[in-house]
Amino acid sequence: MSKPRTFAVDAIILRHHDFGEADRLLVCYTRERGKVRALAKGVRRIKSRKAGHVEPLNAARLLLAQGRDLAIVVQAEAIHTFPRLRRDLTRYTYAAYVAELADKFTFEEEAHAGLYRLLLQTLRRLETFPDADLVTRYYELRLLDLTGFRPELQHCTLCGAEIRPEPQFFSPQHGGVVCPRCGQSQPARPISVDALRYLRHFQRSSFQGAARARPTKAIHREMEAVLQSYLTHVLERRLNAPVFLRHVRQLGEK
Numbered sequence: 001m002s003k004p005r006t007f008a009v010d011a012i013i014l015r016h017h018d019f020g021e022a023d024r025l026l027v028c029y030t031r032e033r034g035k036v037r038a039l040a041k042g043v044r045r046i047k048s049r050k051a052g053h054v055e056p057l058n059a060a061r062l063l064l065a066q067g068r069d070l071a072i073v074v075q076a077e078a079i080h081t082f083p084r085l086r087r088d089l090t091r092y093t094y095a096a097y098v099a100e101l102a103d104k105f106t107f108e109e110e111a112h113a114g115l116y117r118l119l120l121q122t123l124r125r126l127e128t129f130p131d132a133d134l135v136t137r138y139y140e141l142r143l144l145d146l147t148g149f150r151p152e153l154q155h156c157t158l159c160g161a162e163i164r165p166e167p168q169f170f171s172p173q174h175g176g177v178v179c180p181r182c183g184q185s186q187p188a189r190p191i192s193v194d195a196l197r198y199l200r201h202f203q204r205s206s207f208q209g210a211a212r213a214r215p216t217k218a219i220h221r222e223m224e225a226v227l228q229s230y231l232t233h234v235l236e237r238r239l240n241a242p243v244f245l246r247h248v249r250q251l252g253e254k
Contacts, residue, residue, distance in 0.1 A: 152176030172233035
């Protein structure tokens with residue numbers, strides 16, 4: 001059965017770029033159809049009624065018409081615009097990073113309602129939860145679970161030995177933790193007992209359970225570095241938002 005000519009979707013706008021003289025090409029993650037590219041015609045004109053509804057990181061209800069190569073935005077209504085994120089540069093940058101990961105880890109027209117729900121919940125949490133780092137680490141681990149790249153944190157990925165409460169190694173190439181005996185001869189990075197303990201806690205917990213954790217700033221940065229190395233390895237490319245996030249943090253510390 002052919003797809004309907006017009007269809008409605010709940011979408012989160014991941015990014016956009018200018019197209020032609022007055023249009024914008026949107027990249028959205030939708031609940032019904034996964035990642036979708038859609039052309040919003042005329043939104044760069046001053047009198048456009050759609051422009052404010054299709055800004056990056058908005059959650060919107062879109063009515064799309066299926067074109068030959070691209071869907072066309074017929075109607076758009078913003079449902080959540082996350083105003084508190086937009087007033088806080090640091091939190092907005094975390095949100096941009098979350099959206100960038102969703103974009104890089106997904107393919108067009110592969111629906112996954114769980115990914116849509118996770119992305120929407122994470123944007124809401126970044127608005128309200130005090131610890132943006134914790135929200136982001138939880139999101140990274142859940143995203144890896146849902147896309148089939150769950151890192152192994154319980155057993156050595158080389159010899160299979162159960163991980164003991166002592167400093168270990170983490171190997172992106174081998175997909176997780178490497179015990180001290182195996183790690184000495186591998187391209188792996190050290191990981192402390194506390195950082196591994198929190199990552200394991202986040203991996204197995206609901207957000208309500210994870211939210212009770214209180215990692216120090218140093219442990220947050222260590223967990224971030226470990227997961228960044230793994231995400232970069234899986235994607236085979238560096239991400240843009242983390243670089244800007246480090247700059248924003250440095251400005252905030254001055």
